[in-house]
Amino acid sequence: MGSTEDDIDSKEAWVFYKDREYWADVTPIPQDDGPNAVVKIAYTDAFTDVYDYFRAVMASGELSERALELTGDALHMNAANYTVWQYRRKVLKHLGSNLEQELAFCREMIEMNPKNYQVWHHRRxxxxxxxxxxxxxxxTEMIFNQDAKNYHAWEHRQWVLRTFNRLFDGELDYVDRLLDEDARNNSAWNQRHFAITQTTGFTPEVIEREVEYTKNAINKIVGNESPWSYLRGVVQHCDGGLNSVGDLEKWCQDMYEAGQRSPHLLTFMIDLMEDKLERDPSVRPQLLKRTLKMCESLATEHDKIRHEYWRYIERNLNHRFSA
Known part of the structure; x- marks a missing residue:
């Protein structure tokens, strides 16, 4: 039904709509750029031909098989045109078209335009x-094989899981496989948090399990920011504060004493100390001094690119806890 740009550029394969006998009853409507177009776009002849006929079809309200074919050609030329997708859906609904065939068309378009929002919306x-x-x-798994961080594919997958929640079975296993392949896949870490939030929730048992899972990932690559961010998201679900789960403080301290100075480790340690400063005034004098010293080391040595940020954190902590 549809034609690719290569087909359209080929004089042998492409027949202009103006030369097709079964379109002879339609008068094309040219694009109106006004009398003084500042920057006139140099459309190809084929593009102009297709969209002149599309404007005519839309103006007359024609909902036919040939109109459906026309939208297919228009979308192959510009898959981001929302108006064409919307009109195509109107034609599909009016005709009662075979939606399995439409899924096949949509998959073809997604494979050619994997980061096009309109294509994914149509599929949905x-x-x-x-x-x-x-x-x-x-x-979505096929798309992730090409680009594991395709935002539109992840958004579609999450919509599918929320809408058809019986499909959640096996989602954590799938995420495990992705993280085994690439522990830095922040999209997979986000999906892990999403899957748990939408199913079991972060119960005390789940929190304990996820903390251990994330610690194991961090132990393999301490400089990997993604699991540190995930760990922070997990422990924030704890009613008793960041220090109430397992032995996080000791675990971090052991890495620090072993000479590890990853900015992600130091940042998390500051989070733990700030939480303790909030909850236990008795420890403030000594702990605040240690916390400020760690901010100083980040600002001047281990995270110098965010020097001003760490200066701000120093001032903020000092203001809140030095009284």
Whole structure:
């Protein structure tokens, strides 16, 4: 039905709409750029031909098989055109078209335009009409094989899981596989947090399990920021504060004493100390001094690019806890 840009550029493969007999009854509508266009876009002849006919079809409200074919050609030329996608959905609904075939068309478009929001949105609408997301997790996995951090694919996967929550089974196992392949995949760490939030929630048992899981990941690559961010997100669910889970303070201190000076470790240690300063006034004089010293080391040695930020944190902590 649709045609690629290569087909359209080929004189043998492409026939202009103005030369197609079954479109002879339609008068194309040229684009109106006004009398004094500042920057006139140099559209190809094929692009101009297709969109002149699309404007005519939309103006007349035609909802036909040939209009559906026309939208396919228009989208191959510009997959980001929201108006064309919207009109295509209108035609599909009016015709009662085969939505499985539409999913196939959509997959083709996604493979060519994996970071195009409009394509993913269209896919979501069609899946919603079908009430069946059986192909969606596999589709996103194929996209992640090419780009493990494709935001649109992750957004689609999360929509699928929220809408068809029975599909959550096995999601943590899938995330485990991704993190085994690349522990720096921040999208997979985010998905882990999403999956737990949407299913069991962060119960005390889950928090303990996730802390151990994340510590193991950090022990392998201490300089990997993603698990540190995830760990911070997990312990924030603790009612008793950041220091109430396991032996995080000792674990961090052991790494520090072993000579580890990753900015992520030092930042997390400051978070732990700030939490203790908040909850236990009796420790403030000595602990504040240690905390400020660590901020100083980050500002001047271990995280100099954020020098001003750490100066700000020093002033803030001093103001809050030095009285």
């Amino acid at each position: 609408v069609i899946v919603g009409w079908l009430g069946d997301a059986g192909k969606e997790l596999r589709l």
